[in-house]
Amino acid sequence: MTVETDHKALADEAGARPGAPLTMVPSGGKNKRPIRIEPDLDFIRVLGKRAGDTFIRCFQCGTCSATCAISPDVEPFPRKEMSWASWGLKDLLLKDPDVWLCYQCHDCSTRCPRGARPGDVLAAVRQECIQDYSFPRFLARWVGQPQYIPLLLGIPALLLYLALIFKTPIENALGLAPEIGPRISFAYSSVFPHWLLNSFFFFFTGLMFLAAVVGIIRFWRAMKTSVAATVATAAPRSLPSSLVTVFRSIITHDKFSLCTAMSSRLWSHVSILFGFLALAVVTFWVITSGLNPVIRGDFVYPFSFWSPWKMLANIGGVAVLGGCLLMIYDRFRDRDRFSSGNYFDWSLLAALLLVILTGFITEILHYVRLEPHRHIAYFVHLVFVCGLLFYLPYSKLAHLIYRTTALVFAEYTGRGGPAGEMPETTGTAVSREPTAADGVAVEEASS
Amino acid sequence: MSDKKLATGGRRTIAVAIAVLIIAFPLGYSIAGYLFAPGDPDGPPFLERPDPKYDSCVRETVFMRYHHWELLRSVREEVVRYGKRGDVGLSKCRDCHTSRERFCDKCHHATSLTPDCFDCHYYP
Numbered sequence: 001m002t003v004e005t006d007h008k009a010l011a012d013e014a015g016a017r018p019g020a021p022l023t024m025v026p027s028g029g030k031n032k033r034p035i036r037i038e039p040d041l042d043f044i045r046v047l048g049k050r051a052g053d054t055f056i057r058c059f060q061c062g063t064c065s066a067t068c069a070i071s072p073d074v075e076p077f078p079r080k081e082m083s084w085a086s087w088g089l090k091d092l093l094l095k096d097p098d099v100w101l102c103y104q105c106h107d108c109s110t111r112c113p114r115g116a117r118p119g120d121v122l123a124a125v126r127q128e129c130i131q132d133y134s135f136p137r138f139l140a141r142w143v144g145q146p147q148y149i150p151l152l153l154g155i156p157a158l159l160l161y162l163a164l165i166f167k168t169p170i171e172n173a174l175g176l177a178p179e180i181g182p183r184i185s186f187a188y189s190s191v192f193p194h195w196l197l198n199s200f201f202f203f204f205t206g207l208m209f210l211a212a213v214v215g216i217i218r219f220w221r222a223m224k225t226s227v228a229a230t231v232a233t234a235a236p237r238s239l240p241s242s243l244v245t246v247f248r249s250i251i252t253h254d255k256f257s258l259c260t261a262m263s264s265r266l267w268s269h270v271s272i273l274f275g276f277l278a279l280a281v282v283t284f285w286v287i288t289s290g291l292n293p294v295i296r297g298d299f300v301y302p303f304s305f306w307s308p309w310k311m312l313a314n315i316g317g318v319a320v321l322g323g324c325l326l327m328i329y330d331r332f333r334d335r336d337r338f339s340s341g342n343y344f345d346w347s348l349l350a351a352l353l354l355v356i357l358t359g360f361i362t363e364i365l366h367y368v369r370l371e372p373h374r375h376i377a378y379f380v381h382l383v384f385v386c387g388l389l390f391y392l393p394y395s396k397l398a399h400l401i402y403r404t405t406a407l408v409f410a411e412y413t414g415r416g417g418p419a420g421e422m423p424e425t426t427g428t429a430v431s432r433e434p435t436a437a438d439g440v441a442v443e444e445a446s447s
Numbered sequence: 448m449s450d451k452k453l454a455t456g457g458r459r460t461i462a463v464a465i466a467v468l469i470i471a472f473p474l475g476y477s478i479a480g481y482l483f484a485p486g487d488p489d490g491p492p493f494l495e496r497p498d499p500k501y502d503s504c505v506r507e508t509v510f511m512r513y514h515h516w517e518l519l520r521s522v523r524e525e526v527v528r529y530g531k532r533g534d535v536g537l538s539k540c541r542d543c544h545t546s547r548e549r550f551c552d553k554c555h556h557a558t559s560l561t562p563d564c565f566d567c568h569y570y571p
Contacts, residue, residue: 187558190513252459278470285474294481298493300557308473310559315469367559371517 039088043128047085050124050342051117058082058116064108069258070101072233072415077101078108078118080227085121093125094132095222097229097415100399100406105259110337120339127344130398133222135214140394146343156386160200160379167196186301187366191375197382198287204390212393212401219402223409232414242411246404262338264330271323272352278316282309302366314363317356324353348396354384495550497543504543505535516562537568547571 047055060083065076077098084092093099102122109119131140142148163170170176176195186194223229237245249255250273256266285292286309289299303310327349331340341349358381365374392398410416497504504511506518518535525531544550547570555562564570 187513187554190509252463254459257459274466274470281470281474285477294477296481298553298557300493300554302558304557305559308476312470312473369516369560369562 037087037089040090041088043090044085044088046128047121047124050127050344051120054114055082055116055118055121056086057114058086058112058118059114061113063111063113064118067107067111068102069105069107069260070103070255072098072101072231074233075228075231078122081122081125082116082118085125090128092227094129095226096125097223097226097406097409099125099129100403101410103255103259103265104339105256105265106261106338107259109339110261117339123339123345126399126402127396129219129402130215130394130396133215133218133402134393134398135211135218139211139391143347143391143394144344146347152391153383153387156204156390157379157383160382160386163196163200164191164379167193170196188302188375188378191372192378192382194290201287201386201389204386208390208392212398215393215398216401216405219405220409223406228410228415229413234414234416236414237411237416239408239412242408242416245411245416246407249407250404262330264326268323268326268330271319271326275316275319275321275323278312278319282313282316285309302363305367317359320352321356321360324349324356344396351384351388351395351397355381355388358384494553495544495546497550498545500543505539519564537564537570541570545571 044056060079062079064082065071065079068076068078071077075098077096081093081096081099084096099122102119104119104123106119109117112118127144131137131144134140142152171193176193186192253266253270256269257263259265286301289295289301303313305311305314330338331345339345358377362374362377362381365377388395388397393401407416506514511518519537522533522535525533526536547565551565551570554560
C-alpha cells in the first residue's frame with residue numbers, strides 16, 4: 001500500500017470528494033475559521049523514508065503523549081505531530097517548537113500500540129527543519145546525502161592545503177615573522193603556523209556563526225505563528241530568564257534523566273557534551289595563548305602529558321569517545337524497539353568519532369616522534385574538525401542551535417513549565433477547550 | 448515520581464558541580480600559577496642562551512628549533528653508514544649549549560618527548 005492511496009482512503013472516509021481540497025473546521029472553541037489542508041505528499045514520502053513507513057499506521061490513540069514525561073498538558077506532543085505528519089502538513093510541523101522539545105528517548109515509540117514510532121517521526125521532522133531553515137540551503141542538502149562526502153571534506157582539505165602551500169608568500173606579504181619568540185613555541189608550527197590555523201578557523205567559524213544566526217532568526221519567526229505559541233501552560237518568562245532556565249536544563253540534562261526506555265542515552269550525551277566542553281576550553285586557551293596576560297612565562301605546545309591542560313584534553317577526548325561508543329551500542333542493542341538511525345544520524349556520530357580518533361592518533365604519533373606521519377595525521381584531524389565545525393548549522397549538530405532556540409521559545413511563551421519539575425498530571429488535569437490542532441471535523445472547502 | 452526527582456535533583460547538581468570543577472581546574476591552576484609564581488618577562492629566558500663561542504648556529508634558529516633532530520638524525524646516518532664526519536654533531540652542540548638540563552630538556556620535557564640520543568651520548 002503506498003502512501004498516496006492511504007491518504008485517499010482517509011479522505012474518502014472523511015466524506016470528501018476525491019481530489020477536492022479539504023477544510024478542517026474545529027467543532028468548538030474560539031477559533032471558528034476553517035483551515036484549508038493541502039497535504040504535501042512529497043513530505044509524507046520523505047518522512048516515510050526517514051522514519052519508516054510505519055508512521056501512517058497511527059490511529060491517534062494518544063498513548064505517545066500520555067506516556068511522554070516531558071510533554072506539556074495542553075496540546076501535548078507527539079500526538080498532534082503524528083496527525084499532522086499523516087496529513088503531510090509540512091508547514092505546521094516545521095514551525096512547531098514542540099518537535100524540538102522531544103529528546104527522542106523512545107518512551108513513546110516503545111509503547112505505541114501500532115508501532116508507528118512517533119519519536120522517529122519527530123526526529124525526521126527535525127532533520128527537515130534543519131534543511132529548511134538553514135542558510136544556504138544547498139549546503140544542508142549536501143550534508144544530508146552520502147554522495148557529497150568527498151566534496152564536503154574535499155573543500156576544506158583543499159583550502160587548508162593551499163593555505164599551507166602558500167604560507168611563505170603570505171607570511172612575506174603580510175610581514176609575519178616566523179614564530180621564534182623566546183617564550184611561545186608550537187612544535188607543529190614548522191608545517192602548520194599558528195597564525196595560519198587561527199585565521200583559517202576564525203574566518204570559516206565566523207561564516208558558520210553568521211549562517212547559524214540566519215537559521216535562528218528564520219526559525220524564531222516561524223515559531224511565532226505555530227500552534228504551540230498560542231497555548232501557554234505556565235507564565236511566560238523574560239528572554240534572559242528563559243535563557244538561564246534553558247542553560248540550566250541543558251547542563252543538568254534534567255529532561256534526559258526522565259527517559260525510562262533507554263536510560264543510557266543520558267550518559268552518552270552527558271559524556272559527549274562535557275567532553276567537548278573540556279576540549280573547547282583547552283582549545284580556546286591554546287589559540288589565544290599569544291594574547292593571554294596570564295601566560296607570562298614559557299608556553300610550549302603540545303603540552304606535556306602531565307600538564308593539567310593536556311590531562312583535561314585527554315579526559316575530554318576519552319569522554320567523547322566513550323559516549324560515541326555507547327551511542328553506537330545503543331543503536332544496535334535492540335533494533336526492533338529502538339531506532340538504529342539513518343544517514344543523517346550516523347554522519348554526525350561518524351564525524352565525532354573521526355575527530356576524536358585522528359586527534360588521539362596525532363597525539364600518539366607526536367610522542368613516538370614520527371615525522372612526517374604526525375603532520376599528516378594532524379592535517380587529516382584538522383579536515384575532520386572543519387567538517388564537524390563548519391557544517392554545524394547543516395548537520396545533526398544543528399540541534400545545538402535549533403533545539404536551544406526552541407527551548408528558549410517554549411520558556412519565553414510559557415510552554416516550558418518549571419525547569420526540572422514536571423507538573424503532576426494526576427488530579428491537576430485541566431479541562432481544555434478543543435482547538436484547531438484537534439482536527440475534529442473535516443468539511444469541503446467549497447461548502 | 449516527584450520524590451524520585453527531588454532525590455536525583457541534588458545528586459545531579461553535585462555531578463554538574465564536579466564536572467565544572469574538573470573542566471575549570473587547569474584554568475584555576477594557571478591563574479594560581481600566575482598569581483603566586485608569575486613568570487618574569489625580563490627574567491632568564493625559557494631556553495638558556497648559548498655560550499657565544501660562535502656567532503651563529505649551523506642553521507637558522509627557526510630551522511634548528513623545529514628540525515634539529517632531523518638534522519642530527521641525518522648526520523648520524525652519514526657517520527654510521529658512510530663514515531663521513533662533518534661539522535655538525537651532538538658533541539659539537541655542547542660547545543655552545545653547555546647544559547642539557549637548561550637547554551635540551553626544557554622543550555623535551557614540556558612536550559613529553561623522550562629522545563633516545565642521550566641514552567648513548569654523554570651530554571652534561
